[in-house]
Amino acid sequence: MFGRKTWMAAAAAAAMIAGPAVAQDAIKIGNTMPYSGPASAYGTIGKTIEAYINKINAEGGVHGRQIEWISYDDGYSPPKTVEQVRRLVEQDEVDILFATLGTPTNTAIHKYVNAKKVPHLFVSTGASKWNDPSNFPMTTGWQPNYPTEGAIYAKYIMENIEDPKIAILYQNDDYGKDYLHGMKMGLGDKADSLIVAETPYEVAQPTVDSEVISLKSTGANVFFIVATPKFAAQAIKKSDEIGWEATRFLNNVSVSVGGVLQPAGLEASKGLISAGYMKESTDPQWADDAEMAEWRKFMDEYYPDGDQTSSFTTFGYAIAITLQEALEKAGPDAGPEEILAAATSLDVRVPILLPGIQIKTSETDFAPIEAMQLMRFNGESWEFFGEVIHAESS
Amino acid sequence: MAMSDETMTGGASGSAKAAPVPKGRAAAAGGKSTLGQAVFVILLLGALALPFIFKNFTIFQMTMLMVYAIAILGLNLLTGINGQFSLGHGAFYAVGAYTAAIMMENLGIGYVWTLPVAGILCFVVGFLFGLPALRLEGIYLALATFALAVATPQFLKLTPFEHWTGGVQGIVIIKPDAPFGLDAVLNADQWLYFFTLAVGLFLYWLARNLVRSRTGRALMAIRDNPIAARSMGVNTSVYKATAFGISAMFTGIAGCLGAIVIQFVAPDSFTFALSVAILVGLVIGGVGWLPGALLGAAFIVFIPNVAEEISKGLAGAFYGFFLIAVIYLAPQGAGGLLRALVAKLGR
Numbered sequence: 001m002f003g004r005k006t007w008m009a010a011a012a013a014a015a016m017i018a019g020p021a022v023a024q025d026a027i028k029i030g031n032t033m034p035y036s037g038p039a040s041a042y043g044t045i046g047k048t049i050e051a052y053i054n055k056i057n058a059e060g061g062v063h064g065r066q067i068e069w070i071s072y073d074d075g076y077s078p079p080k081t082v083e084q085v086r087r088l089v090e091q092d093e094v095d096i097l098f099a100t101l102g103t104p105t106n107t108a109i110h111k112y113v114n115a116k117k118v119p120h121l122f123v124s125t126g127a128s129k130w131n132d133p134s135n136f137p138m139t140t141g142w143q144p145n146y147p148t149e150g151a152i153y154a155k156y157i158m159e160n161i162e163d164p165k166i167a168i169l170y171q172n173d174d175y176g177k178d179y180l181h182g183m184k185m186g187l188g189d190k191a192d193s194l195i196v197a198e199t200p201y202e203v204a205q206p207t208v209d210s211e212v213i214s215l216k217s218t219g220a221n222v223f224f225i226v227a228t229p230k231f232a233a234q235a236i237k238k239s240d241e242i243g244w245e246a247t248r249f250l251n252n253v254s255v256s257v258g259g260v261l262q263p264a265g266l267e268a269s270k271g272l273i274s275a276g277y278m279k280e281s282t283d284p285q286w287a288d289d290a291e292m293a294e295w296r297k298f299m300d301e302y303y304p305d306g307d308q309t310s311s312f313t314t315f316g317y318a319i320a321i322t323l324q325e326a327l328e329k330a331g332p333d334a335g336p337e338e339i340l341a342a343a344t345s346l347d348v349r350v351p352i353l354l355p356g357i358q359i360k361t362s363e364t365d366f367a368p369i370e371a372m373q374l375m376r377f378n379g380e381s382w383e384f385f386g387e388v389i390h391a392e393s394s
Numbered sequence: 395m396a397m398s399d400e401t402m403t404g405g406a407s408g409s410a411k412a413a414p415v416p417k418g419r420a421a422a423a424g425g426k427s428t429l430g431q432a433v434f435v436i437l438l439l440g441a442l443a444l445p446f447i448f449k450n451f452t453i454f455q456m457t458m459l460m461v462y463a464i465a466i467l468g469l470n471l472l473t474g475i476n477g478q479f480s481l482g483h484g485a486f487y488a489v490g491a492y493t494a495a496i497m498m499e500n501l502g503i504g505y506v507w508t509l510p511v512a513g514i515l516c517f518v519v520g521f522l523f524g525l526p527a528l529r530l531e532g533i534y535l536a537l538a539t540f541a542l543a544v545a546t547p548q549f550l551k552l553t554p555f556e557h558w559t560g561g562v563q564g565i566v567i568i569k570p571d572a573p574f575g576l577d578a579v580l581n582a583d584q585w586l587y588f589f590t591l592a593v594g595l596f597l598y599w600l601a602r603n604l605v606r607s608r609t610g611r612a613l614m615a616i617r618d619n620p621i622a623a624r625s626m627g628v629n630t631s632v633y634k635a636t637a638f639g640i641s642a643m644f645t646g647i648a649g650c651l652g653a654i655v656i657q658f659v660a661p662d663s664f665t666f667a668l669s670v671a672i673l674v675g676l677v678i679g680g681v682g683w684l685p686g687a688l689l690g691a692a693f694i695v696f697i698p699n700v701a702e703e704i705s706k707g708l709a710g711a712f713y714g715f716f717l718i719a720v721i722y723l724a725p726q727g728a729g730g731l732l733r734a735l736v737a738k739l740g741r
Contacts, residue, residue: 035702036710037667073702073709078564078663079656083458090451104564108658111566173551173562204548 026061026068027327027334029053030088030097032105037075042101044307045124046071048316049099049323051303056324063332070094076101078108085109089118095336096121099142099319103127103174106139114138119340121326122319122368126253128178131367133344140343140366142319144277146175146251147182150226151391152275152372153249154186157194157222161247165196167220169211169235171227172200179226179251186391196220201231212238216246224249229256233264240268250274252372261377270379275372275389278318278352282309283381291351318352322359322368325350356388429736441591445584454655455695457587460594461652463691466675467601467684468644474682475605476637477617479532482539484669485546486516486642488659490649492550495565495659496558505570505654509593512650513643520642524635543669547661564660567653590651597644601684604640613637645672678720680729689728693720 033046130141232254572585679686
C-alpha cells in the first residue's frame with residue numbers, strides 16, 4: 001500500500017511542518033473554559049482566543065515562537081477545573097495559564113497555581129480578589145472589577161448630584177457586596193451619611209418590587225441598582241411605575257438592551273446611567289471605527305462562525321491582544337517568570353477598549369483595566385458621556 | 395445463555411458474592427472465587443505501586459477515581475441491593491464535602507476526624523430522608539431525590555448559613571501533608587492516595603460483609619419481592635430507611651474525601667450533574683455488583699476527557715455516544731459483561 005514515494009512524501013511533509021517549530025520551542029498556554037454546562041455561552045470567549053492565536057501563529061508567532069493553545073472544558077464545575085488545571089500544569093507543562101473563566105472555578109485553583117508558581121494571567125472574572133499581589137503574586141485580573149465600577153459611580157455622584165441621598169438595591173452575594181464595598185470606598189468618609197438605605201435581595205425571590213417601594217419611601221434621590229438581568233429589569237420597571245424621580249444607576253452586568261431594558265420598557269429605562277469599558281459591536285457610533293473594522297476582518301477570516309453581535313467575541317479578541325502584548329514585551333526566549341514580569345508592567349492601548357482606556361499594571365497593581373466611561377440610556381441605545389473615569393484607588 | 399433471566403435477577407445472584415456466581419454454575423464456584431481473589435491481589439499490588447510510578451497528576455486522578463468509586467458503591471447499596479432509586483446522591487456527597495470543609499477550616503479539626511463525622515451526619519440525613527420516601531416507589535422516589543439534588547446548591551448559598559458555608563464563594567481547604575514523618579517519603583498527593591485507598595478498602599469490606607449478612611439478605615429480599623419479604627417478618631420500613639442511611643453514609647464519606655483532595659468546596663461543585671454522574675457510574679459498573687464501582691468511576695473520570703479530546707464542540711455528543719455504546723454492548727454494565735465472559739470461558 002505505502003510505497004517508498006509515499007513515505008518520502010510523508011517525511012518531507014513532516015519536515016516541513018516541524019521545520020519552523022524546531023528552531024524554538026512553542027510557548028505553551030493553558031486555559032479552562034465552560035464549553036459545556038450551564039455557563040457554556042462563555043465558551044465563545046475561548047474559541048475567539050483560539051482563533052486569535054491561530055492568527056498570531058499564521059503571521060509568524062511572537063518573536064518567531066509559535067504559541068500552543070491548550071484549552072480544556074471544565075463545565076463551570078470547580079472540581080473539574082482543579083483536575084483540568086492540574087493536567088495543564090503537571091502533564092502538559094504549560095508555561096502560563098491565561099484567561100481561565102469564572103469566579104468559583106478560579107477560586108478553586110487560586111492557591112494551587114500560586115503554590116506551583118505558574119503565572120495565572122488575566123482571569124476572566126470581575127471579582128476583586130484577583131488583584132492581591134502580596135498574597136497571590138501569580139494571579140492577575142483583567143476586566144474592571146466590581147468595586148472599581150462602584151467607586152466610579154460614587155465619584156460621579158459626589159461631583160454631579162446636589163445633596164445626594166443614595167438608596168442601594170443589591171444581590172445578596174459576593175458580587176453584590178463587591179459593588180457595595182466599591183461604592184462605599186468611593187464615597188469615603190461620607191459613605192455613612194450619604195447612603196440612606198441599602199437593601200439586599202435573594203436570587204431565590206420572585207420579585208424585588210417591595211424592596212423598590214420601601215427604598216423610595218426613604219426619600220432618596222439616587223437609586224443604585226446592583227442586580228443581575230431579571231431583577232434589574234424589575235427594579236427599573238417598578239421605580240418608573242411608582243414615579244420615583246431619582247437618578248438611577250445600573251451596574252454594567254445588566255446593561256443589555258435586549259435582555260434587560262426592553263423587558264423593563266425602553267421608555268421606563270430612559271435616563272439610566274451605567275458604565276462601560278469596551279466598544280459594543282452593535283453600537284452605531286462605532287460603525288466606521290478602524291479598530292472595529294480590524295476586528296470584523298479578523299472574525300471573517302479566522303472565526304467565520306463566530307457571532308459578531310456578541311460581546312464575548314470582542315472580549316476574547318481584546319484579552320488575546322493583551323496576552324500578545326505581554327508576550328511581545330517579555331522578549332525572545334521568555335520563560336514563565338519573564339512573561340509574568342511583562343504582564344505586570346504593561347502600559348499599552350488595546351483595541352476595542354473605549355478610547356482613553358489603557359491597560360496598565362505594576363508590581364503592586366494587578367488590575368489591568370481600572371477606568372470606565374459613563375453612559376446614559378437615551379431610550380434607544382447607550383450614549384457615552386463625559387471623560388473616562390479612573391479609579392485606580394481600588 | 396439465559397441472559398434475559400439473568401437481567402432480572404442478576405443483581406441478586408451477583409451481589410451475593412463479591413466474585414459473582416451465576417445460578418446453576420455452583421460447581422465452578424470454588425475456582426472462580428480463587429480467580430476473584432487472584433484478581434483482587436493483583437489489583438491491590440498495582441494500586442500500591444501506582445503512586446511510585448506515575449506523576450502527581452495521575453495519582454490525583456486515581457485518587458478522584460477512588461473517591462467516585464466510594465460514592466457509587468454507596469448508591470449501589472441503595473439501588474443495586476435494596477432496589478430504591480436515587481437521583482439525589484450528589485446532595486449527600488455535598489453534605490460530606492461541606493462537613494469536611496467546615497470542620498477543617500472553621501473549626502480547625504484534623505481531616506481524619508471529618509470522615510466519621512461526615513459518615514454519621516450523612517447516615518442521619520439519609521435515614522431521615524428515607525423515612526418519608528418510604529411511601530414513594532420507583533420513579534416517584536427518583537423525582538423526590540431529584541428535588542433534593544436541585545435544592546442542595548441553593549441551600550448552600552443561603553445567607554443564614556453563609557458564615558459557615560462561605561456562600562457562593564465556597565471554602566478553600568489546605569491540603570494535608572503525610573503524618574508521622576512519612577512526608578519525607580510521600581508527598582501530599584501520594585499520601586492522600588494511600589489514605590483514600592485505605593478508606594476505600596475498609597468501606598468495600600464493610601459493604602461486602604453487609605451484603606453477605608442477614609441484613610443484606612433482607613435488603614435483597616425487599617428488592618426482589620417486598621410482599622414476600624414482609625410476610626417473612628422483615629420490617630421493610632426500617633430496612634429501607636436504613637439502606638438509605640447507609641448509602642448516604644458511603645456517599646458522604648466520598649464527598650468528604652473528595653473535598654480534601656480537591657481542596658475546595660462551593661455550591662457550583664455539587665449541581666445535579668454530580669448526581670447524574672454517580673448514577674451513570676453505577677449503571678456502567680453494573681447495578682448490584684460491588685466491584686463495578688471502580689469501573690463506573692473510571693468511566694466518569696476518563697470518558698469526558700476522551701470525548702473532549704475527540705472534539706471540543708461535540709464533547710457532549712461523544713460522551714453520549716460512548717454511554718450508549720457501553721449500554722448497548724454491556725446492557726448489565728461492566729459486571730454483567732464480566733459475568734458473561736467468565737461464564738463463556740468456564741463452559
